[in-house]
Amino acid sequence: MQLLIKWIIGLSLLFGLSALGNWIVATLAWSVPGNVIGMVLLLLLLMTKVIRVEWIEDSAGFLTKHLAFFFIPIAVGLMSYRDLLQAEGIPLFIALLISLLVGLIVTAVISGRRGETS
């Protein structure tokens, strides 16, 4: 029972912050994603102890653990671009691959420490 209440509180807070983030972005006409603002808000509320870790750790832990799941349905959307992918799929793949490689290496090199010391 206590667990259920914790889940309800946790999910409500996460949903609420996501909605609040979207609202802030829409109201201020920012080109920043609302979810990211929600994430920053959660961080701030945790730092100021307004929200306690215990309230959200179950639900937030579950959602981040299964974050990959939520992208699957969006990825299935690729199937509606069959014609386009047939025409431009290979150059698109090459552009993705090279930019990925460059981006990863640039980020890692500038981040500095690469050895096993975190």
Added chain:
Amino acid sequence: MTIFWVLVTIAVYLVGRKLSFKWASPFTNVVFLSTTFLITLLLLFDQPYSVYEPAKDLITILLGPATVALGLPLYRNLPTLLARAKRALSAILAGTVSTILVAVLVGTALTLTDKVLIGLSVKSVTAPIALELARQLQGDAALAASITVACGILGAMIGPMILTIFHVSDPFTRGLALGTISHGIGTAQAATEHPLSGATGGAAMGLSAIFTSFLLPYLLPLFFSI
């Protein structure tokens, strides 16, 4: 029918997850496996994407709260993050800008059409943001979201391997790189490696999304007229 497809997606995901733990390889990435299976299933039964779309709309309602939830690992690893904040910020900014520039340059050289190029330019941010950005840039929003997800999957598949080849073993840096380049899917992959990687991935995906949102309107006109 919507509930049916939601359940199928959950089942496929759970099996894919098991497989990805049992045989760790780029091709057993859970998003890649599950997506391939679902598309094959739909094609096999001659179903268009519109049949599946309501299930997508239902599932992605949780994507917002799930992204917000990344604030928790961020909070837990805040001391580590702050200790290396300057380096981390520069790395995320450089990674974001370089991957966009290279993608658009290579794309232009390979004569991709403008709508695919716009999709490519937003590829490193997370899908709901890509949708929004592409709309602002007058691109094809759904296409941009798909390219973004493809970029995420590709990064989650081969990113860890590339980092290992280049001897990047520090969990902080691995998460940072994967989150910067492959947003939520890269972060999800990073989180399976190390909790710290998940946290830096979450921070990186948030910051790279912010950087992209601010910079793209200035970067894109350099390449083509929009």
